[in-house]
Amino acid sequence: MLLDCVNIALSPLIITWYYIKRKVFLTRKQFPCVLITGGSSGIGQSLAIEFSKCKYVKTLIIVGRNENRLKSTIELCQKNNPDKTEKKILYKCADVRNTADMKRYINEWNEQYHLDLVIANDETIDAGISVTTMDQHSTSYNITSKILFDVNVTGVTNTIAPAITMFQRRFEKDGASGHIAVVGSLSGYFATCDSCAYSGLYKTHFFRINTTKSMVRFLCEDLRPQLAKWNIDLTWIGPAFTGSNMCPTELNSHRLGFRTSEQAASIIRTSLEWNEECIDFPTHVFTLASLLGSMHPIFFSLFSDTNCSQEYADYNF
């Protein structure tokens, strides 16, 4: 309890220091070559459009599995290129779950275009299985939980691990380095019994959205200080509800702190340029999420959900 109070008291001081540091000491970064996974829709697509508007961006590479959606992202990027400057905007159909492919592609892109910023943004909620009709006892329940973990955790490590090696080599060769960003979620700050997160469309998964997101958040917090040795910047991005395929605006605009994907992309791009370690937004939802996360675990037992417990009791682990 005492620690919670210290936490609450310190937070405004930390945030104030953060903004002073940002305004006074940091110089704005530029990223001539940007790679975005999950660029075929939602936040990833808006990020691609946002970066395509930047004069300093010379090469933009987007990754996803759906070729048509990737192509329409490219068209939107070309349409939004304000001064029609020469930019390479490329796409690749790839599955981030494939470790070998991701390693090969990232190394190839780096050799050809010299990557500066790698954004691991992909996300799945249902992996092609209709979750609204999904029965948690069925094989699809099992498969979906695994896919959720594979995309949200393994997919992220498959993207950032080769990027880290590549930036380490670059640093050792000529002292230069790069920037990695991971799109997580504010749901990575706390556990809930029922993870009807975002759109409220999906039922409980064994690997919850919150679980996968908190894993990735801890990974970022763990890696960031270690990577400083090679001058590699690592940014964790924690949005709240944001309009996307996963969280359709028409169903979710009433939700706390809702932002459109365009608003989210603008916040993310600016904050990356200011080299912020964490981009959690909006601030009031982040404050709430981090307060919930700092609660004693017993706190959540007060809200135990008997239906949810029944699901687990019935589930054959």
Ligand SMILES: NC(=O)c1ccc[n+]([C@@H]2O[C@H](COP(=O)([O-])OP(=O)(O)OC[C@H]3O[C@@H](n4cnc5c(N)ncnc54)[C@H](OP(=O)(O)O)[C@@H]3O)[C@@H](O)[C@H]2O)c1
């Ligand atoms: N929307 C929200 O409310 C919200 C809130 C907090 C955090 N976030 C985070 O924001 C990020 C983007 O989500 P979003 O809301 O923009 O979702 P989205 O519209 O569903 O986009 C997900 C993207 O991930 C790609 N993807 C999924 N599985 C993939 C795979 N195996 N290999 C390669 N690409 C894959 C999809 O492309 P293909 O289908 O073409 O493969 C798509 O481009 C996620 O990390 C999510 O957790 C979202």
